[in-house]
Amino acid sequence: xxxxxxxxxxxxxxxxxxxxxxxxxxxxxxxxxxxxxxxxxxxxxxxxxxxxxxxxxxxxxxxxxxxxxxxxxxxxxxxxxxxxxxxxxxxxxxxxxxxxxxxxxxxxxxxxxxxxxxxxxxxxxxxxxxxxxxxxxxxxxxxxxxxxxx
Numbered sequence: 001x002x003x004x005x006x007x008x009x010x011x012x013x014x015x016x017x018x019x020x021x022x023x024x025x026x027x028x029x030x031x032x033x034x035x036x037x038x039x040x041x042x043x044x045x046x047x048x049x050x051x052x053x054x055x056x057x058x059x060x061x062x063x064x065x066x067x068x069x070x071x072x073x074x075x076x077x078x079x080x081x082x083x084x085x086x087x088x089x090x091x092x093x094x095x096x097x098x099x100x101x102x103x104x105x106x107x108x109x110x111x112x113x114x115x116x117x118x119x120x121x122x123x124x125x126x127x128x129x130x131x132x133x134x135x136x137x138x139x140x141x142x143x144x145x146x147x148x149x150x
Contacts, residue, residue, distance in 0.1 A: 002028065070097045073093070
């Protein structure tokens with residue numbers, strides 16, 4: 001996606017990869033953002049292996065290849081009225097924009113653990129009966145019981 005002046009808004013890594021492959025031409029589809037822009041590949045059929053592989057590669061790339069440009073994020077902060085908090089927690093933003101520095105060397109004394117955490121999943125229809133048993137376990141000195149659902 002590019003802005004009205006042709007500056008890349010999103011897809012800069014795609015543009016870089018295309019240039020590296022020697023693709024220099026692009027088709028620009030003007031849009032005001034009120035309609036979905038769909039690219040129809042006339043050379044592909046979803047019932048054929050090449051199209052399926054492209055679909056899988058596209059979804060896989062979104063899982064493993066996301067890298068942020070710290071410079072772009074810092075530059076975004078200088079843009080008037082931009083708010084990045086809906087997209088990043090403070091910790092995530094700091095991790096992405098603060099240069100990596102070596103951590104100071106330190107020694108940590110490891111102590112043997114005296115407790116084991118056990119996670120047990122039960123079917124919903126058995127939850128009441130299971131809770132009675134867990135409550136009984138929770139009455140034993142030193143045993144903590146915590147409940148949750150997913």
